Amino acid sequence: MANDQAPERSLTKIVPVEAVFFDIDGTLCDSDPLHHIAYQDVLKEIGYNNGVTIDEEFFIKNIAGRSDEEAAKNLFPDWDLEKGLEVIHQKDVRYRVLAAQILEPVKGLYDVIQWVRERGLKRAAVTNAPRINAELMISKLGLSDFFQAVIIGSECERSKPSPDPYLKALKELNVSPDHTFIFEDSPSGIRAGVAAGIPVIGLATRNPENSLLEAGATFLIKDYSDPKLWSALQELDSAEAKLKEKNA
Numbered sequence: 001m002a003n004d005q006a007p008e009r010s011l012t013k014i015v016p017v018e019a020v021f022f023d024i025d026g027t028l029c030d031s032d033p034l035h036h037i038a039y040q041d042v043l044k045e046i047g048y049n050n051g052v053t054i055d056e057e058f059f060i061k062n063i064a065g066r067s068d069e070e071a072a073k074n075l076f077p078d079w080d081l082e083k084g085l086e087v088i089h090q091k092d093v094r095y096r097v098l099a100a101q102i103l104e105p106v107k108g109l110y111d112v113i114q115w116v117r118e119r120g121l122k123r124a125a126v127t128n129a130p131r132i133n134a135e136l137m138i139s140k141l142g143l144s145d146f147f148q149a150v151i152i153g154s155e156c157e158r159s160k161p162s163p164d165p166y167l168k169a170l171k172e173l174n175v176s177p178d179h180t181f182i183f184e185d186s187p188s189g190i191r192a193g194v195a196a197g198i199p200v201i202g203l204a205t206r207n208p209e210n211s212l213l214e215a216g217a218t219f220l221i222k223d224y225s226d227p228k229l230w231s232a233l234q235e236l237d238s239a240e241a242k243l244k245e246k247n248a
Contacts, residue, residue, distance in 0.1 A: 010218040011181060011232050012239040014199060018179040019122035021169055021198070022147075024137050025065070025129055026185035030104050031095075031137065032064055032206050038094040039063060042087060048075070060207055065186025067128045067159040096136055103140045106205060108224030112183075113146060115233060124169040128153040128160050128188070149173055161188040163196035170196065181218075190215035201229065 025031045036059045043054060062074040072084030116123055125147045127134050134152060138144055149172045153159025156168055170177055177197040184190045185203040193200040194216035202209075202217030209220055221229045 011199060011236050014179050014181060015236065015239045015243050016179060017119070017121060017181070017236060017240065018175040019124070019170075019173055020116050021124050021126050021166065021180060021182045021193070023182075023184045023186070023189045024125050024127040024134055026106075026205050026207075027183050027189075027203055028106060028109060028125070028143070029137055029141055030106055030205065031099060032059075034098040034103070035059075035063070035091070035095055038091045038098060041094055042091045043075075046087065064207065065128070065160070065188040067153055068130070069154075069159075092130060092133060096133060099133075099136055099140060103137060105141055106203065106223050108226075108229075109141070112224045112229075113143070117146070122173045122175055123147055124149040124151055124173055126151040126153075126160075126165045126169050126182075126189075128165075130154065160186075160192035161195070163192050166193050166196035166198060170198075184217075185212075187211045187215035190217050201232075 022028055025035065036054075036056065039059065040053050043049070044051060048054075063071045066074070068085055068088045069081065072079075072081060072088050076084040076087070123146060125134065125138060125143075127150075129137070129152070131150070131152045134150055135144075138147065138150065149169055151165045151169045151172070153165045156162075156164040158164045166177075166182070170180065180198050182189075182193040182198050182200040183203060184193055184200050185205050186207055190200045190202055190212055199218045200216065202212035202215075202220045204212060204220045204222055212220055219228065219232070
């Protein structure tokens, strides 16, 4: 990874840890390829780009990690917003059919879930996805009883990259940004977390690493099995133990 910052020094400042927040698309599950397929199908049906299929570069640059409104504006800058959102909603219907069949967790996810559970940390899912999509993905991954809050960007005053969704999560769980960290896979989501004053671990599952670092990620991992992550979590555990010993 193109980051020389030691992860051990990046997270220990947040002890005692109170909470962990997760984005959903591309962070909990490898859903972006399914969104890409759904967009390709729907856009081809309406003759978008003269019927030429949108490629991955276009998808990442204009759609991935963005709110429905932002994606609609990027895709259809000359259209009425409501008309563009209708296409996005058609895509969501197509996506849910795909997700119900073949959604897969990001590698190592359940090991991190266990780590969070064992330490009794509070947890929230914070996403720009519509609630129906978010709840489908969480259910499909078997995590419906894991999250204590599911924060939807469109239900906040502003969605990511605004900090509002993460600020709402902090308020709902009654935790401090100084004792919380986030897993995110998109520049938009990372900017939102950083703006809320929370350190963000970036997952380089699909977006270019330099864009995640430029957005302010504390450090990057390829997935939840990355040794860099477990080194950081072990350092957190050690720092927690030292703090408890000091306060005993």
